[in-house]
Amino acid sequence: MTLQIVAGSANPALAGSVAGKLGRELASAVVERFPDGELRPVVDGLQGADVYLVQPTGPPVNEHVMELLLLVDACRRAGAARITTVLPYFGYARQDRRGRAGQAIGVRVVAEALASAGTWRLIVVDPHTVALEAICAVGVEMVTAxxxxxxxxxxxxxxxxxxxxxxxxxxxxxxxxxxxxxxxxxxxxxxxxxxxxxxxxxxxxxxxxxxxxxxxxxxxxxxxxxxxxxxxxxxxxxxxxxxxxxxxxxxxxxxxxxxxxxxxxxxxxxxxxxxxxxxxxxxxxxxxxxSVAPLLADAIGRLHRDEPLDDLLARA
CATH class of the missing domain: 3.40.50.2020 (Rossmann fold)
Known part of the structure; x- marks a missing residue:
């Protein structure tokens, strides 16, 4: 499988730096925006590829989460063989437990949505909750800066x-x-x-x-x-x-x-x-x-080559 890096709109400079350190160009990805605010991402050239989609979900969190979900689906429909979502910052990670009855556990909802959209694995940098790996239905690599x-x-x-x-x-x-x-x-x-x-x-x-x-x-x-x-x-x-x-x-x-x-x-x-x-x-x-670009590039390169990340992982 060829390695492809896809950038969302939340931090394209970081995604570009990661791609550069891996000796790659960013894959073609455009996020079209309708007048009413709807997003429609379009990606190309991912048939059979090992795709790493870089999109932190910082402020505005909800818009970046929605864009990420649509990008994952777009990559899947473009024929990606596997999709790893790279979340340098994972919005909703602080919502990992209920403070009272009737509260949502936001991190689980977002993680399940990503899995449903087609994410095979997550890479997250220093998540707020160390329980993230246990919460998510897909594999999680929690690396530390x-x-x-x-x-x-x-x-x-x-x-x-x-x-x-x-x-x-x-x-x-x-x-x-x-x-x-x-x-x-x-x-x-x-x-x-x-x-x-x-x-x-x-x-x-x-x-x-x-x-x-x-x-x-x-x-x-x-x-x-x-x-x-x-x-x-x-x-x-x-x-x-x-x-x-x-x-x-x-x-x-x-x-x-x-x-x-x-x-x-x-x-x-x-x-x-x-x-x-x-x-x-x-x-x-x-x-x-x-910059965490060297850290993310190292993690992505190792995962693409099926190598362990032991020395990059966050402490439990």
Whole structure:
């Protein structure tokens, strides 16, 4: 089977970079849009191919999910032998359990829809839920950008001098394992903030476990959405005497609603994310972007050759 890379409209630059690293051109794909908002993707030249469809489902999430489902179906109808959906960012992954009766489990609904449309396998970068593999009816390869980001930290905003003194901070209990991963890669101790979420945008951070006094701090999370969690964590570590050189690292930078204002208000020196979601060329905050194109190209190349991904996979 020939290898083909198809790009959705959510992040064509990333898909192009992935294709370039694999020595390929992007397959022909056009998403036609009707005046009433309907989408009609058209793809060509996929007969008998091993297709990797790159489409993060970030904001606007619903439109990108619908486009992705239609693209999968278009690839299937174009004769693709197998279709792997590459979701650098998987919208709805946070909806992995019910908070009360009557709530939908969004991640399962989207995963089942992708399987029904013709997806054979998923590649996801640092999904919000480690249960994704158990939830999905198709195979899931959960790769991680943490080593890439840790290397970028050591070479840039943190540096060897500050790395010797730095503390990695989990902004909530859900990020402890992630913080421990960064801590191991950077040889840094870990501290944990305990928070209470009041709503989708309001977070109260209440206490800190660990010592950050007079030390540079690296706050880590899988994503930055509204910035509420990051702002609250930054206030807590500052209140415990951390050095002012606060760095924030996350795989996915959504930056919705007042996120940019919150980051700037918190006095954060540097925010480092990846390009799983397209980022502005001139951000209104101190933003650095690390590309996951090499990671995705490596994963795609190995899967196409039926090789294992063990060293690329996210920790459970």
């Amino acid at each position: 943490v080593p890439l980001l840790a290397r970028e930290l050591g070479a840039g905003p943190l540096g060897a001098r500050e790395q010797d003194r730095a503390v990695v901070v989990a902004p909530d209990l859900g990020a402890v394992k992630l913080a421990e991963h960064y801590g191991a890669l950077l040889s840094c101790p870990v501290a944990v903030v305990r928070k209470t979420r009041l709503s989708g945008t309001r977070v109260v951070a209440e206490e800190l476990v660990g010592d950050v006094r007079d030390r540079p701090v690296v706050i880590v999370d899988d994503m930055i959405s509204t910035g509420g969690t990051i702002e609250a964590a930054a206030q807590v570590v500052a209140g415990h005497g951390a050095a002012p050189e606060i760095v924030v690292v996350a795989t996915h930078g959504l930056f919705v609603e007042a996120a940019v204002e919150r980051v700037n208000r918190a006095g954060i020196r540097r925010v480092l994310v990846t390009d799983t979601l397209a980022q502005p060329a001139a951000p209104a905050m101190p933003l650095g972007v690390c």
